[in-house]
Amino acid sequence: MSEKIKKDTRTREEKIKSKFLGAHVSASGGVFNAPINAKSIGARAFGLFVKNQRRWDAKPLTEKDIIKFKEFMEENGYTPDVVLPHDGYLINMGNPDAEKRVKSLNAFIDEMKRCEQLGLKYINTHPGSHLNEISREECLDHIANCINTAMENTEYISVILENTAGQGSNLGNRFEDLAYIIEKINDKSRIGVCLDTCHTLAAGYELKDKEGYEKTMEKFEKTVGFDYLKAIHLNDSKFDTGSKKDRHDSIGKGVLGMEFFKRFMNDARFDKMPIILETIDETLWKEEIELLYSLIVD
Template identity: 60%
Template sequence: MKYIGAHVSASGGVENAPLNAMQIGANAFALFVKNQRQWSAKPLTDENISKFKENLKSAQISPDHVLPHNSYLINLGHFDNEKRQISIDAFLDEISRVEELGLKMINFHPGSHLKEISTEQCLDNIAESINFLLENSQNVKLVIENTAGQGSNLGFKFEHIAYLIKKCFDKNRIGVCLDTCHTFSAGYDIKDSYEKVMNEFDQIIGVKYLSAMHLNDTKFGLASKKDRHESLGKGFLELKTFENIIKDKRTDNIPLILETIDESIWADEIKILRNFIE
């Protein structure tokens, strides 16, 4: 079974996200559980939580197929200990919100070295931060998103992600979200060599960790190291890439989430993807 949706707005309250997903014909979705560009936010109210769960049922979407995304401000690899702790504390707050909403996972970018420390030190900082998060929370799976390699962001190599997983003490609560734009931009040719890339993912990371995908076309070519999403079929990946993903049994039963640039055609893009199902 394929679970396809988009990263929908939670404007006016998280409880609106399931309804926004329902309007575009989704059976999965992503959302921010707080303002992604602010460190703090008011706690979720009992009404927010109860209405979210009620609307999730109305939309006939399982909590298993909702992929919250954490704040863009968080950097688990920060070279400054105090600033890294601020990120950890903010992440813990988001994990708590996810659990309050009855959801099962949260998606995050690994972190950045900011050209201040080595790749190795930054990866160790991230791994240490993830372990702290795991030790101080429960139930929610932490889903690492691969990156495009833009700036000083890590996670653009499968080896980076494999290293983080290897360092994690509770591997049952770790997953990976593959972003198609990021994967191609990082140099993995999922357009012309889809099977090769997926086999490489399995060999280096392990397909058992694949917990979600972001389905985005890209404005730039292979190995561009640029994170610029495009609507499906309008970028370098072409529709064949997404047909391969939809027909792949390895992508069954996980959230497949659009983050394409024109939300007015999300419903149409979901139909395009569903038409690939045999």
């Protein structure tokens, strides 16, 4: 049994201080607005896009934008450890087409460099898709090779692989996919994992009851390892275990059940990392954050 799951003797206040909960907030009007938007919902962490997530190109960040972002980070009490930028939706570093794969790689490097300009620590990415044209292993090799190249062309930013629901030809739904990529990364200090709770359930890993939850956590520890876990996307799911449907829901309104969220919020294995809501109704984010903190017990 891992040291991390021994009986937790801390007070409720100490446990609350260890959970950095927030949401993926808008950066509309400039990246510097993200910390302000996060603070407005009582977030202690946040996610954002550092450029338009549905376009290949974007204007470079200006020095003014960079300075304002860093100022607003400090003013609102955020450090890079609790910020989880997400890369663009068009990027597919597992693309079977070499030309398209290079285009994705270049876009990814650009986003990594933007994060470094902003003084951030992480960039979150979905691994990629084989588009039913190449084998799973060949696709995973492409992804790992691209990440290695991207790291060679950037200074320090860590790449955080997000597990997927397994919809279509997307890889990363199996913990083994994440472990395979990590194994092939040259600089292990710059690679990590973000677990999305909706994706985990949809991919076939049970979370709804205590037995399933512990089996899933044991499987993750054995296959990937909690040392590589750097962030969480905390979402309820519209569809049940193994659906392979990536459909988020608001906290307590999907199939996961409030017992799951209580179990999660009291699990020390998820301390001291950004826990980001991507739930479907942003008007509920403040309420959801308060609800989740209320689930922490002595």
